[in-house]
Amino acid sequence: MTTSEKLVIGFYGNGKSTNRYHMPFVDSRSEKIRVKTIYERKLGSSGWSNIPGVYYTDKVEELLADPEIQVVVAPLPPEAHYEVAKQIIEAGKHCVMEKPFTQTLAQAQELFDLAKEKGVMIQCYQNRRFDSDFLTVQKVIESGKLGKIQEVEMHFDYFRPEVPLNTHTFERSQSYLYNHACHTLDQVISYFGEPDRVHYDVRQLLGSDRMNDYFDLDLYFGHEADTLKVSVKSSFFRIKERPSFVVYGTKGMFIKEFKDRQEADLKKFYLPDHEDFGVDLPEHYGTLTYVDDAGNYHEEKVVSEQGDYARYYDALYETIMHGKAPLVTPEQTILQMAMLEEGIKGLK
Numbered sequence: 001m002t003t004s005e006k007l008v009i010g011f012y013g014n015g016k017s018t019n020r021y022h023m024p025f026v027d028s029r030s031e032k033i034r035v036k037t038i039y040e041r042k043l044g045s046s047g048w049s050n051i052p053g054v055y056y057t058d059k060v061e062e063l064l065a066d067p068e069i070q071v072v073v074a075p076l077p078p079e080a081h082y083e084v085a086k087q088i089i090e091a092g093k094h095c096v097m098e099k100p101f102t103q104t105l106a107q108a109q110e111l112f113d114l115a116k117e118k119g120v121m122i123q124c125y126q127n128r129r130f131d132s133d134f135l136t137v138q139k140v141i142e143s144g145k146l147g148k149i150q151e152v153e154m155h156f157d158y159f160r161p162e163v164p165l166n167t168h169t170f171e172r173s174q175s176y177l178y179n180h181a182c183h184t185l186d187q188v189i190s191y192f193g194e195p196d197r198v199h200y201d202v203r204q205l206l207g208s209d210r211m212n213d214y215f216d217l218d219l220y221f222g223h224e225a226d227t228l229k230v231s232v233k234s235s236f237f238r239i240k241e242r243p244s245f246v247v248y249g250t251k252g253m254f255i256k257e258f259k260d261r262q263e264a265d266l267k268k269f270y271l272p273d274h275e276d277f278g279v280d281l282p283e284h285y286g287t288l289t290y291v292d293d294a295g296n297y298h299e300e301k302v303v304s305e306q307g308d309y310a311r312y313y314d315a316l317y318e319t320i321m322h323g324k325a326p327l328v329t330p331e332q333t334i335l336q337m338a339m340l341e342e343g344i345k346g347l348k
Helices: 016-027 060-064 078-090 105-118 132-143 176-192 262-267 310-322 330-344
Strands: 007-012 033-039 055-057 071-074 094-097 122-124 149-155 197-203 214-221 228-235 245-249 252-256 286-291 297-302
Touching (some): 007 016, 007 060, 007 310, 016 033, 016 262, 033 060, 055 060, 071 078, 078 094, 078 105, 078 122, 105 330, 132 176, 132 245, 132 252, 132 286, 132 297, 149 176, 176 214, 176 330, 197 330
Parallel strands (some): 007 033, 007 071, 033 055, 071 094
Antiparallel strands (some): 149 245, 197 214, 245 252
């Protein structure tokens, strides 16, 4: 593949997200993606080593005015997303924005409208669609062994009480709902579609004027007796984590205790160039329990699917270089922002 056939991208920011959660996966697709420029407001201030072959600049115009750069990826704090995205779109560049996409639904809609006007694409970085546990759940559902799916429970728990205990104001941008449901809600939307109704239980366990540290959302698909319920639950106060996924059907259940391992490996700087990066060991496999059509009982381990966040960049490449439909659509992002905004409403 020649240089002209590669997707050329730049990064707006040089922090942990750029270097830990984006660059390792872009590097794994170096045959078709080239990182040309990384903008850093104050060169050398991040503490990350420079990447060979990448140009670093403290002049944002060098990033945005470069005609060779097709996409600008912006792994920034949530409160900066809206203004930076506008800047990138106005420069005529495609934009990939971290999650949560914006602070409000109105901001999200404005950005999509502006991108359409300028003839560019803006998309949210929903890499969690390629979590191992989520992909494995899809495989089990599609096997048909559970029969008709009735209920799905999704948990994303921590035991980090020091975070809410040390926070004495409420900020939407720092809320648990905005910063963590943006992962799990997107998984639900991407696989099950738009729910018919949602019940929101979003709390400040330490009282008002403190951070949002808990949420429990029930999404209902269908009506009356034919309803699928998908629950998305998270808390900062779970000393023992609940299973990542539990799926119930008319013929059995599937339980996946452990989350995708890519982030854990990245935190140890164990990168995707290792063959066993992010790979579940047998002790991490989920358990499928069901009764078959002959009435026979089964209980078996399910080998986990391989998670790979680089698949987000595969899809981005296909969209920009070959005109394929975007992986994360504007409609999906707008729906998620509407749900986040509704869920946080009333907290102060």
